[in-house]
C-alpha cells in the first residue's frame with residue numbers, strides 16, 4: 001500500500017501517469033545502464049534495483065555522499081552570476097576593504113552577544129539535525145550553530161573561515177524535523193560552495209550603507225545589481241544541497257511553499273496548503289522567458305526587505321534538476337568528488 005503523502009506528491013508532480021520523465025542510470029556495481037522512471041526513483045529509491053546484478057541502484061537513505069564536491073551540484077546560473085560579479089572592476093578591492101573593516105570576527109561577536117549558541121547542552125535536538133545533514137553531505141567543516149529570535153522563517157550562513165549558521169525561531173514554528181533537516185542542508189550548501197564571503201558583503205550592503213560609509217555611497221549600481229543577482233542564483237545551488245541532505249523531495253517542496261505562503265496559525269487554522277496548485281504555479285513560470293522577467297524584477301526587489309523572493313522560481317529550478325539534471329545520478333553514486341589531502 002502506498003503511503004498517503006507519496007500519493008499526494010505523485011499527483012501534484014506528475015498528474016499524467018502516461019507522461020512521466022525517465023532517466024538512464026548506470027549501475028555503480030556492474031556498469032549496466034538501467035532505465036528508471038523518475039517518480040519511482042523519487043518515491044521508492046530503495047526498491048530500484050539493477051536489472052543485471054540485482055543490487056540497489058541508489059545509495060541508502062542516510063548514506064553519506066562520500067567526498068562530494070560542491071561543483072557536483074552547483075547551479076550553472078550561480079556559477080555564471082558569480083563570475084560576472086568577480087569581473088566587475090572594483091569588486092575584489094571592495095571585498096578586501098570590507099573584510100578589513102568588518103570581518104568574520106565582528107559577525108561572530110554579534111551572534112555571540114545576541115543569539116543563543118547551540119551545543120551538546122543547549123538545544124542538542126537542533127544540533128543533531130545539523131549533524132545529520134552534515135553527514136549526508138559528507139562535509140568535514142563544522143559550522144557553529146546559533147538560534148535567534150525572529151518571527152521570520154529564515155536561516156542564514158555567514159563567514160568563510162569560521163562559518164556559522166543562524167536559525168531564526170520563526171522557522172521552527174513552521175517546519176517539521178525533516179523540513180528543518182532540508183534547511184540545514186541548504187545552509188550547509190552555502191558553506192560548502194563557499195558563498196559565505198559574498199553573502200556577508202551582501203548582508204552588510206542590505207543592512208544600510210552607513211556601515212559602508214563613503215564606499216557605500218560610491219558603490220556602483222551595476223555592482224549592487226550583480227551582487228543581488230548572484231545572491232538569488234546562489235539559492236539554487238543551496239536548494240540542491242538541501243535536497244541532497246534530506247533526499248525527500250516532498251519536504252524540500254513543502255519548505256519552499258511554506259516560505260512563500262507563510263505557514264502561520266492564521267493560515268493553518270483556515271486552510272491546508274496544497275502542493276499541487278503550487279507546483280502548477282511554478283510550472284507556468286517555466287514557460288516564461290527567464291532573462292526578461294528576472295532582470296526587470298530584480299531592480300524592484302533589491303530595494304525590498306524580502307528574504308524569500310522568487311520562491312516559485314526556486315521550485316521550478318529544483319524540479320528541473322530532479323527531472324532532467326544530475327540529482328538522480330548523484331544518488332546513484334555518480335558525481336564529482338573533491339580532492340582531499342590524504343591523511344597521514
Ligand SMILES: [Zn+2]
Nearest residue numbers: 027030050053
Ligand atoms: Zn548492476
Ligand SMILES: [Zn+2]
Nearest residue numbers: 186190235238
Ligand atoms: Zn539560502
